Amino acid sequence: MQKKMLDPNQIVALKDYPLRSEQILKIYFRVFQKKQGNILPRCPVIHISSGIPYMHGNDKKSQLYNQALDEFFGDHPNAEYFLVDGNHKSVAAALSYQRLPVIVLREKEDFKESKKMVETGEIFGWYAIPNSVDEELQELRKHFIKYFSQKPHFYTVGEKTEMLVRNNAVPKYMSLAYAKIGFYRMRVKKEP
Numbered sequence: 001m002q003k004k005m006l007d008p009n010q011i012v013a014l015k016d017y018p019l020r021s022e023q024i025l026k027i028y029f030r031v032f033q034k035k036q037g038n039i040l041p042r043c044p045v046i047h048i049s050s051g052i053p054y055m056h057g058n059d060k061k062s063q064l065y066n067q068a069l070d071e072f073f074g075d076h077p078n079a080e081y082f083l084v085d086g087n088h089k090s091v092a093a094a095l096s097y098q099r100l101p102v103i104v105l106r107e108k109e110d111f112k113e114s115k116k117m118v119e120t121g122e123i124f125g126w127y128a129i130p131n132s133v134d135e136e137l138q139e140l141r142k143h144f145i146k147y148f149s150q151k152p153h154f155y156t157v158g159e160k161t162e163m164l165v166r167n168n169a170v171p172k173y174m175s176l177a178y179a180k181i182g183f184y185r186m187r188v189k190k191e192p
Contacts, residue, residue, distance in 0.1 A: 001103050001104065001109075001110040001113055001114075002106070003042060003102070003103055003104075004102050004103075005038075005100065005101055005102070006081060006100050006102050007078075007099055007100075007158070008090065008094035008156060008158035008161060009076070009078055009079065009156045009157070009158040010078050010079060010080055011079065011081045011082070011090060011100065011102075011156060012079050012081065012082045012083060012154055012155075012156060013083055013087075013154075013156060013157045013159070013160040014083050014087050014143060015143060015144060015146070015147035015148075016087050016147075017147075017163075017164075017169075018164065018167075018169040019087060019088055019091060019164070019169070019170075020087075021088065022171065024088045025091065025092055025174075026171065028040070028089050028091075028092030029092040029095055029096065029174055031092070032092045032093050032096035032098045035096075037089075037093055037099070037101060038101055040089060041117075041121070042102050042103045042122075043083060043084070043085060043086030043090060043100060043101070043103075044084040044085050044102070044103055044105050044126060045081040045082060045084055045102045045103070045105070046081065046082045046104070046105050046106075046136060046137070046140075047080055047081055047104055047106065048082070049080075050105075050106050050133045051133055051134070051137045052069065052073075052082075052137075053069075053082070053137045053138075053140040053141040053144065054066050054069065055141060061145075065144070065148065068153055068154060069154060072153075072154040076156060079156050081104070082140055084105065084126070084136060084140070085125060085126040086102075086125070086126075090157045091160065091164060091170075094157050094158050094160075094161035095161055095177070096178075097182070100157070103123075105133065107132075107133070108131060108132050111129060111130060111132060111133075111135075112131075114126070114129050161178075
């Protein structure tokens, strides 16, 4: 099991929208805002080299889904990981312009180890841990299909965060902090 720190645009976001708990987001936001995100339990992710949750049917819905997934990766070459759990944590990191601490799941042993980590509090909130990458890809497929309407679409954690801010789906003080940090970062990049 590999530990990494990832940028929000390297991660394909889960589709839950809006976020389910503003209180949890507030806690995580405060931690990341204080640059202490590394003390939090890591979010599990799967690298695309381990698999991509394509649909296996020949029906129109499967074709649209798979086409949307291919187009997404064509437009987002840096998105190499699927978020398995950690919606609130990943958005809080993005709102604070911080990298997200993750564990990369690749083999069955990683899933066994994850179950032990849940018991010891090293990971929390991930309740239905599968036994393998294939099982997790099946869960991701179900998750994405559940949230698709007529036209399937995917987005990175960074894009999801932008959408939450734009639609006023996060507390105002978070949106203001996000805009302020973003403005400052743009100015620093422009200065010689």
